Amino acid sequence: MGQLAVPPECDDDVMNSTSPEAVRNEATDWFERHWDPELPLGRWWQLLADSGWAFPSWPEGFGGRALSAVAARAAIQARRQIGAFGPPNGVATFLAAPTIMRYGSQAQQDRYLPRIVNGQDIWCQLFSEPGAGSDMAGLATRATRDGDEWVITGQKVWNSGAQWAKYGILIARTDPEQPKHRGISYFLIDMEQDAVDVRPLREMTGDAAFNEVFLNEARVADEDRLGDLGDGWRVAMTTLSHERDPDNPGMGDTAAFGSVDLTMTVKDHTAALGSKIDGFSLALSGGVTKVLEDVTGQFNALNDPIVRQRMAKIVEMRRNAKWSGMRTAATVKSGGQPGPEISTLKLLGSEMGRQIRDLGLDAMGPHGMLYGEDAPGGGLFHAYSMFTPAQSIAGGTDEVQRNIMGERVHGLPREPGEKEQRELPWSELPRS
Ligand SMILES: Cc1cc2nc3c(=O)[nH]c(=O)nc-3n(C[C@H](O)[C@H](O)[C@H](O)COP(=O)(O)OP(=O)(O)OC[C@H]3O[C@@H](n4cnc5c(N)ncnc54)[C@H](O)[C@@H]3O)c2cc1C
Numbered sequence: 491m492g493q494l495a496v497p498p499e500c501d502d503d504v505m506n507s508t509s510p511e512a513v514r515n516e517a518t519d520w521f522e523r524h525w526d527p528e529l530p531l532g533r534w535w536q537l538l539a540d541s542g543w544a545f546p547s548w549p550e551g552f553g554g555r556a557l558s559a560v561a562a563r564a565a566i567q568a569r570r571q572i573g574a575f576g577p578p579n580g581v582a583t584f585l586a587a588p589t590i591m592r593y594g595s596q597a598q599q600d601r602y603l604p605r606i607v608n609g610q611d612i613w614c615q616l617f618s619e620p621g622a623g624s625d626m627a628g629l630a631t632r633a634t635r636d637g638d639e640w641v642i643t644g645q646k647v648w649n650s651g652a653q654w655a656k657y658g659i660l661i662a663r664t665d666p667e668q669p670k671h672r673g674i675s676y677f678l679i680d681m682e683q684d685a686v687d688v689r690p691l692r693e694m695t696g697d698a699a700f701n702e703v704f705l706n707e708a709r710v711a712d713e714d715r716l717g718d719l720g721d722g723w724r725v726a727m728t729t730l731s732h733e734r735d736p737d738n739p740g741m742g743d744t745a746a747f748g749s750v751d752l753t754m755t756v757k758d759h760t761a762a763l764g765s766k767i768d769g770f771s772l773a774l775s776g777g778v779t780k781v782l783e784d785v786t787g788q789f790n791a792l793n794d795p796i797v798r799q800r801m802a803k804i805v806e807m808r809r810n811a812k813w814s815g816m817r818t819a820a821t822v823k824s825g826g827q828p829g830p831e832i833s834t835l836k837l838l839g840s841e842m843g844r845q846i847r848d849l850g851l852d853a854m855g856p857h858g859m860l861y862g863e864d865a866p867g868g869g870l871f872h873a874y875s876m877f878t879p880a881q882s883i884a885g886g887t888d889e890v891q892r893n894i895m896g897e898r899v900h901g902l903p904r905e906p907g908e909k910e911q912r913e914l915p916w917s918e919l920p921r922s
Contacts, residue, residue, distance in 0.1 A: 532752030
């Protein structure tokens with residue numbers, strides 16, 4: 491029986507008249523001429539950025555060619571077919587970059603985006619706090635004005651990749667006398683200062699991809715505030731809508747977390763990465779369906795009609811997540827940014843993760859109980875399986891996505907008491 495292939499592209503996006511076929515040909519030609527695994531990683535990423543093939547749907551000059559979603563996908567497929575290594579991936583590309591593109595001044599865009607698209611700078615996201623996760627608007631980290639600078643004091647937590655980050659996207663309270671959603675501002679903070687203390691946290695996967703971050707009178711220049719003073723909640727919602735978008739153009743297919751040596755050849759870099767890739771990076775880099783195919787193939791599970799049925803369901807869910815038209819609809823309605831409807835796709839992603847995990851482990855039989863290097867395939871699929879519960883939490887929990895859909899898409903009433911809380915100054919709110 492044949493392989494269950496990922497569905498073909500549909501032509502549902504006609505925002506840009508450049509035909510996907512023409513783009514595919516041009517990209518193929520470029521990659522055939524330029525791809526060389528012996529190049530240093532930094533040089534390869536710079537070439538990708540300069541040519542606009544790094545993130546083809548992004549603006550020209552910032553690693554892209556302003557292509558439509560469909561044409562950009564054709565270019566990415568051309569790259570993959572040739573086997574060329576992808577652009578940098580991580581919080582920098584899928585969260586910081588689209589937010590800076592939307593709200594950044596020209597000076598901020600010129601300063602930060604080129605070093606994101608060529609992989610020079612790693613970024614992290616400093617949103618969650620011990621007392622403010624789902625209720626993020628309740629955050630207590632304070633930003634106090636001191637001349638041309640802001641002094642930041644507080645604690646953040648679950649900050650992925652913060653131990654390697656040069657910069658952080660940070661939300662902090664600039665006016666505690668405003669209602670909780672209104673007194674927040676958004677900053678681009680330099681993580682490499684003594685007043686920023688990053689402490690890694692070990693997860694049940696065994697990796698330490700995320701951290702707690704203590705800010706003890708850290709400094710940010712006012713010119714590194716993103717968006718208007720007190721408007722940080724709106725800016726943060728843009729970041730989160732990109733985080734919940736399963737087809738975020740900044741989410742690449744290379745490992746997402748970890749320090750990188752840009753002087754290493756791409757060949758050595760990928761070899762060093764090898765099976766060390768963690769479950770978190772695999773979830774974000776989207777390569778898991780290939781790993782699932784490998785493990786089901788290794789155990790001859792695809793001969794079983796029930797396994798094939800479950801696999802077909804996963805392929806169908808993936809098609810829905812990527813090409814259902816929901817993303818386009820949500821994005822167009824919200825002026826080019828993913829809107830609240832994108833929460834449906836985030837929920838679908840969590841469910842898909844669980845189904846992939848269950849199918850892969852079932853297919854392996856008793857081998858599914860192993861962990862680490864002894865497990866089939868060097869334990870890569872098992873690392874992903876251990877990470878899957880996190881997918882229903884990161885970027886807002888499943889329950890929160892359902893609340894968003896209920897309240898902001900279907901117009902259901904808000905939770906009892908929430909309206910009153912939204913009007914009270916943050917300083918008067920009860921805190922745990
Ligand atoms: C792998 C991973 C990576 C992460 N990376 C980052 C990062 O880089 N930067 C960052 O800032 N944060 C990060 N986070 C944090 C993440 O955003 C929070 O964990 C998430 O928002 C939930 O907050 P919490 O953990 O405080 O849970 P809580 O908000 O305490 O929720 C606990 C439980 O209560 C439920 N709940 C809470 N409120 C409601 C409600 N109103 N209605 C119904 N149910 C509710 C939740 O659904 C959940 O089940 C990451 C998390 C994970 C798992």
